[in-house]
Amino acid sequence: MSSESVFERGIKVIPGGVNSPVRAFGSVGMTPRMIERANGSHIFDIDGNEYIDFIGSWGPMILGHNHPAILESVVKACEKGLSFGAATEIEVEMAEFICGHIPSIEMIRMVNSGTEAVMSALRAARGYTHKDKIIKFAGCYHGHCDAMLVKAGSGVMTSGVPDSAGVPKGCTQDTLTAVYNDLFSVEQIFEEVGDTVAALIVEPVGANMGVVPPAPGFLQGLRDICTKHGAVLIFDEVITGFRLSFEGAQGYFGVQADMTTYGKIIGAGMPVGAYGGKREIMECVSPVGPVYQAGTLSGNPVAMAAGLTQLKMLYENPGIYKHLEELGSQLFGGIEGILQENGDTYTCNHVGSLGNIFFTDQVVSDYASAKTSDTAKYAKYFKGMLEGGCYLAPAQFEAMFLSDAHSGEDVGKTLEVMREVVGRI
Numbered sequence: 001m002s003s004e005s006v007f008e009r010g011i012k013v014i015p016g017g018v019n020s021p022v023r024a025f026g027s028v029g030m031t032p033r034m035i036e037r038a039n040g041s042h043i044f045d046i047d048g049n050e051y052i053d054f055i056g057s058w059g060p061m062i063l064g065h066n067h068p069a070i071l072e073s074v075v076k077a078c079e080k081g082l083s084f085g086a087a088t089e090i091e092v093e094m095a096e097f098i099c100g101h102i103p104s105i106e107m108i109r110m111v112n113s114g115t116e117a118v119m120s121a122l123r124a125a126r127g128y129t130h131k132d133k134i135i136k137f138a139g140c141y142h143g144h145c146d147a148m149l150v151k152a153g154s155g156v157m158t159s160g161v162p163d164s165a166g167v168p169k170g171c172t173q174d175t176l177t178a179v180y181n182d183l184f185s186v187e188q189i190f191e192e193v194g195d196t197v198a199a200l201i202v203e204p205v206g207a208n209m210g211v212v213p214p215a216p217g218f219l220q221g222l223r224d225i226c227t228k229h230g231a232v233l234i235f236d237e238v239i240t241g242f243r244l245s246f247e248g249a250q251g252y253f254g255v256q257a258d259m260t261t262y263g264k265i266i267g268a269g270m271p272v273g274a275y276g277g278k279r280e281i282m283e284c285v286s287p288v289g290p291v292y293q294a295g296t297l298s299g300n301p302v303a304m305a306a307g308l309t310q311l312k313m314l315y316e317n318p319g320i321y322k323h324l325e326e327l328g329s330q331l332f333g334g335i336e337g338i339l340q341e342n343g344d345t346y347t348c349n350h351v352g353s354l355g356n357i358f359f360t361d362q363v364v365s366d367y368a369s370a371k372t373s374d375t376a377k378y379a380k381y382f383k384g385m386l387e388g389g390c391y392l393a394p395a396q397f398e399a400m401f402l403s404d405a406h407s408g409e410d411v412g413k414t415l416e417v418m419r420e421v422v423g424r425i
């Protein structure tokens with residue numbers, strides 16, 4: 001069996017041969033590697049290749065793959081039963097843990113993905129405010145619920161246009177798009193639509209247009225604007241939550257949201273999402289309030305065991321965040337050094353353990369500047385890195401993820417491969 005032969009089978013029975021589009025390697029024009037197993041900071045494909053993994057399942061594996069304590073917690077939970085569809089103590093423990101350690105979160109509801117978390121948070125914000133409009137930012141991705149699949153608006157558009165087939169205009173007409181790092185574009189929208197905005201949702205660090213850090217004052221500016229206009233500020237921390245710091249982006253940047261969405265790390269690789277925030281907002285959610293939301297496997301005991309074990313380890317070992325910062329400085333600082341050595345003017349953006357190269361000489365601070373990147377060159381870079389034993393995001397507009405399992409040796413090897421690849425593409 002080879003990745004090619006298995007992929008050939010896959011495309012006959014799964015759209016694109018994958019269960020999530022980015023995995024198809026379409027942006028880099030290659031056949032995806034079929035991964036067989038993973039351990040620590042490394043993954044192994046069915047063709048016998050080993051890679052240093054910079055995806056980590058797109059963020060969840062912050063402690064590395066196959067962490068023994070997480071594996072043990074999952075096995076123990078499985079032995080008691082996989083799912084009951086009934087209340088369990090571990091769900092209460094998970095909620096108590098997050099509410100007890102994230103200042104802005106007074107109540108939280110578990111769901112099964114980041115998409116579900118965002119979809120539910122938006123509904124709760126609309127139910128709480130009795131308003132319909134939502135503001136998002138071009139280049140930010142919040143999962144695939146209809147209201148979030150909106151074409152990036154140019155200038156102030158009073159109604160969003162769907163960015164996917166199958167999404168009726170009615171589902172996006174109340175979604176408006178602003179420009180990331182541009183507070184004026186947000187103020188313009190409020191000027192246009194007044195106080196009809198239920199919520200503004202933002203990735204506190206853009207990580208779905210490549211990595212785009214918030215400009216100084218941007219997040220606080222959003223906080224102030226939302227407070228002024230009575231709009232719910234939602235931080236989509238599906239990627240940044242429990243990664244940038246234990247308190248996520250809110251702790252890292254010192255700006256509190258009204259609601260937060262989570263995914264990835266809180267499930268430790270199991271399907272978990274969550275949305276939470278102010279009690280007065282969350283008490284609008286069924287069965288307490290009129291905002292309906294439900295889920296057969298929400299708070300699943302096995303997923304809770306995995307996620308809670310990971311969160312507790314992150315909380316009890318704050319040195320992990322110091323290690324992630326150090327790895328980030330070593331890797332992304334090393335990349336910047338290579339680019340300078342080569343006389344390349346490409347851009348490398350990073351925040352903590354998140355970062356990536358853009359093949360453009362522009363400063364990348366929003367979606368428009370991110371899109372100036374040469375994606376054909378990125379494809380060559382990706383291929384060279386993969387052949388060199390480094391598994392990066394198979395698309396320019398994604399991120400590299402470091403974990404506590406990565407070593408200085410992993411980073412050193414990666415920089416060696418990068419120096420050779422960037423020097424010849």
Ligand code: KE4
Pocket residue numbers: 020021022023058113114115116118141142143144203207208236237238239263264273398
């Ligand atoms: P999921 O539904 O994929 O669990 O989460 C959606 C989501 C929500 N918010 C943010 C900020 C996200 O980054 C995501 C999903 N992230 C992508 C990576 N860019 C998941 C990878 C994929 O789609 O396969």
